[in-house]
Amino acid sequence: xxxxxxxxxxxxxxxxxxxxxxxxxxxFGIRGRxxxxxxxxxxxxKQLQIWKLIVPVFAFxxxxxxxxxxxxxxxxxxxxxxxxxNKYSVFIIFSAIVSLLLEVLVLRLHRDPSMKIMTSGPYxxxxxxxxxxxxxxxxxxxxxxxxxxFSNKTFTYLAGLQLLLSSWKRSMLPGICGILxxxxxxxxxxxxxxxxxxxxxxxxxxxxxxxxxxSASPTGRGRNVVGNAPTYAGLQVEGTYPARSSSTVNPPExxxxxxxxxxxxxxxxxxxLIHARNDINAATNILLESQTH
Numbered sequence: 001x002x003x004x005x006x007x008x009x010x011x012x013x014x015x016x017x018x019x020x021x022x023x024x025x026x027x028f029g030i031r032g033r034x035x036x037x038x039x040x041x042x043x044x045x046k047q048l049q050i051w052k053l054i055v056p057v058f059a060f061x062x063x064x065x066x067x068x069x070x071x072x073x074x075x076x077x078x079x080x081x082x083x084x085x086n087k088y089s090v091f092i093i094f095s096a097i098v099s100l101l102l103e104v105l106v107l108r109l110h111r112d113p114s115m116k117i118m119t120s121g122p123y124x125x126x127x128x129x130x131x132x133x134x135x136x137x138x139x140x141x142x143x144x145x146x147x148x149x150f151s152n153k154t155f156t157y158l159a160g161l162q163l164l165l166s167s168w169k170r171s172m173l174p175g176i177c178g179i180l181x182x183x184x185x186x187x188x189x190x191x192x193x194x195x196x197x198x199x200x201x202x203x204x205x206x207x208x209x210x211x212x213x214x215s216a217s218p219t220g221r222g223r224n225v226v227g228n229a230p231t232y233a234g235l236q237v238e239g240t241y242p243a244r245s246s247s248t249v250n251p252p253e254x255x256x257x258x259x260x261x262x263x264x265x266x267x268x269x270x271x272x273l274i275h276a277r278n279d280i281n282a283a284t285n286i287l288l289e290s291q292t293h
Contacts, residue, residue, distance in 0.1 A: 011077035013085045013092065017058070018073050021122060024059035025066045037061050037120035038170065044104070056120030057096055061167070068163045069121055075156060076129040078137070078263050090195050092125055095181045099124030102177035118174055119167040127178030130160055131186050138258060140284040255280050259287065 008015035028037055037059050039052035060066040080088040103118060139151040164175040185192055251273035258280060259269035264287050276282035 008077065011080045011085075013088050014073060014077035014080050017092065017122065017125070018070055021058045021060065021070065021073070022066070024055060025063075028055075028059050029063070038117040039120070040107070040117045053100065056118075057100075057122055057124070060121040061119050065119075065121055065163060065166050065171075068159050068166075069126060072126050072129070072156070072159055072163065073122065076126070076133065079129060079132055081263050082136075082257075082260065086196050086199075087193070089197055090192065091128075091185060094185055094192055095124045095128035095178060096122070098181035098184060099128065099174065099177040102180055103173055106173060106177070117170065119170040121174075123163075123171065123174035124178040124181055126163065127160065127175045128182030128185065130157075130179060131182030135186070136258065137262065138280055138284070140281050140288075250274075251278050255283070259283060 008018075037052075037056045038061060039049070039056055043049045043052050060069055079091070083091070107118075133153070133156065137153065139153055141152045143150055160175075164172055188194075251270055255273055255278060256266060256269050259272070260266050262284070264272075268287060269283070272283035272286040273280070275286055
């Protein structure tokens with residue numbers, strides 16, 4: 001599934017989280033301590049190992065979990081582009097804290113020996129992101145394989161399922177708590193979606209001198225570059241999409257917002273909707289095709 005423009009353009013917070021997760025996982029893996037990253041109720045409240053509430057939020061306990069987790073974090077950068085880095089920082093902190101509190105509560109009430117030690121990694125952030133992914137990202141294509149119907153969102157769900165079941169109960173609990181945290185954020189509990197950090201804190205991530213992992217934008221038919229942002233002189237509409245009509249009603253704002261949330265430029269999204277007569281799936285295909293030219 002296409003998550004919008006490649007790289008970390010307009011997603012500095014996601015870039016910081018991804019790089020931090022990779023560095024922490026590799027560092028503890030080299031030192032042979034990746035198996036000790038998981039935390040338990042006794043570690044926190046009896047041995048007061050508070051550091052286990054911080055490091056395990058970023059470091060994965062194994063390479064397969066790291067690969068799948070980084071893919072999902074990278075894909076979900078679309079939400080930072082949608083709501084902005086400031087509010088996305090709030091979303092990250094809220095998801096991490098709430099999911100962690102829910103895990104502690106479950107471990108305190110449910111004394112299951114198999115769940116004594118939780119797996120490590122940013123499960124709260126990853127699985128809370130599946131909530132807006134389910135509600136806000138539309139299905140643009142559907143296809144059938146061996147009689148089963150799939151969509152362009154299926155493989156992202158499968159990656160999440162693999163991560164959820166990677167350590168059985170030890171990973172299922174953090175994943176489920178992350179989903180609950182995402183639902184609470186969506187319900188705007190305590191008006192959390194209105195909260196913003198001071199601008200000097202929010203701009204800190206964008207000032208980090210991490211190298212950009214995005215590829216250079218190729219020049220192609222009808223495409224120009226203004227600063228770091230790619231634009232198109234005109235959408236190249238091919239196939240059987242309806243032609244633009246001067247009498248076409250302006251696209252609804254919610255449709256434009258949906259396409260913008262997928263990482264597309266607002267003006268391009270509006271043009272695509274006009275060409276597609278406000279059919280959001282057709283507009284998505286127009287935008288994706290325009291990026292290949």
